[in-house]
Amino acid sequence: MRAGQQEAVTSLGDAPAIEVEGLAKRFGDVTAVDGISFAIRPREIFGFLGPNGAGKTTTINMLTGLARPSTGAIRYFGRDYTRSVKRAQHLMGIVPDESNLYPELDGFENLCFCGALYGMPRAKREARARELLETFGLAAVGPRRFRQYSKGMKRKLTIAAGLMHQPPVLFLDEPTTGIDVASARQIRQLLAGLNRTGTTIFLTTHYIEEAERLCDRIGFIVSGRIVALDTVDSLLQEVKGQHAVELLLGAERAGACEEIQGAFRAVRCQAAGPRLRLTSSEPVSLFPIVRFLDERGVQVFEARVVRQSLEEVFVRVTGIGAEEMRKERERQGAPA
């Protein structure tokens, strides 16, 4: 852990870095977040996963001061900031889902400006900006205007901007969405390294594999409620010993799942459009199922065995296909 950050965290004690109790947000008749509670330990990477509209962004907005909670409490390092999260903003770095730096300024100037927003004196912010440009592999493009950066470079600089003032807590909203594989991998490595130096990370992502790889614990939010929250290992216990197969049908078929479950008692079926996901505690025998469907005029185009992963847990918990969620996100034009 870096010296400045160590000092900040130590002075704040060993209380949870972020603690949320009964947090709710209502917009008129709509409840976006419905009384959620969780605590994130210092130096933990916490993944916050859920489909679009589940309440992730509203939760982050409440935690960072862009939205006021309807009810509930928000604490950082044991101190209550519910009434004014603004007073806790110096403790957090925030990386939004869009790279929202200033296109007219160059990379170095952008970082220095972000440091100045947190009151960093000139010499300190310039040294920090240079250090971060080096760390993120952007030193060569530091003097280039932000608008000329590639998507991956923009994303990296936006993350670097969130780290300028060495916050003990970092909020990351979809850090790797919409960027190339190499940049995404580099960002994941940087985040893991950052966590090793003592930063608590609150991460939302649509990439479940990313969360599985990076996070210590994961919370699933659906319709404003946390439906599961545990370590990755504990969550995976739920699907241990389970077998899963995914079928792609020629066309969507209403009632296909009910028919399969009626005929094959050991199989549990979930449908998402023309895709069927079959799970069972025993190995799933494909041939009888394909024949069963064929006899009913349903063509099966593709069948694949699904590796048991957090994605399976997600599907079970949320009832939503992870692939569907990712595609939906991409259809919406996921920003860099």
Place this chain on the structure above:
Amino acid sequence: MKTWIAFWHILWKDARTYYLKPPNVSWGLLFPLAWTGMFFIKSGTSLEGIPGLLPGVVAISILFGTTSLLAVTVTFEKRGRSFERLLLAPIPLELLMLAKTAGAILFGVANAFVPVFLAAFLADLTGVRWAILIPGILLIAVVSTFLGLFVAVAVKEVFEAQTLSNFFRFPMIFLCGLFFPIAQLPAWLRPLSYALPLTYGADILQGAVRGANTLPLALDFLLVVVFCGTLFFLTLVNVKRKWIL
């Protein structure tokens, strides 16, 4: 101290990014020059008549300079979500909004002095009461900027900001007594004139340049300050209601 570092950098960034851009600088020079020339030719007066035109041209230059740019910068940053970055910084909202408006205020003041400098070369300005004119210009710049901020916060798109600004600006020019004395307006329009901040700003300018103010100057100053406070307060309420949900 720390928050002031943020204040100066927001001001400096806005100056660099918006106000000191060549198109805006040239616009800030040309616009007041064009107004001055237009009114001078239209009035058909000799060069001695320039001080009589000065309050109107100065007020219009400030009003258009401040409201036009602020409406664009705030709305543009809100749309691109870079304004969110400012809202997430540990700076009191009041100071943040002052930092965002400081650049526009200075731009408005600079615009105001274009016709003043021009007039200084062409006419005799020895009768001008500078101790009243300068704070008057500053106050008009502040109140116009806060009006522009109020409009910018109330809308989502840049074009909406421009449209709504015009809705305020053009009637204000004709109702504030700069070109038509308020006493000569129809009786039913006069209350509207007295509800406009520029009416009192224009009266300060008339008093400073020609000694022709219709209200006591202290009252003019007080009322413009009240308008500044009210507009700023309403803007903060709007920001909290619309941007911090």
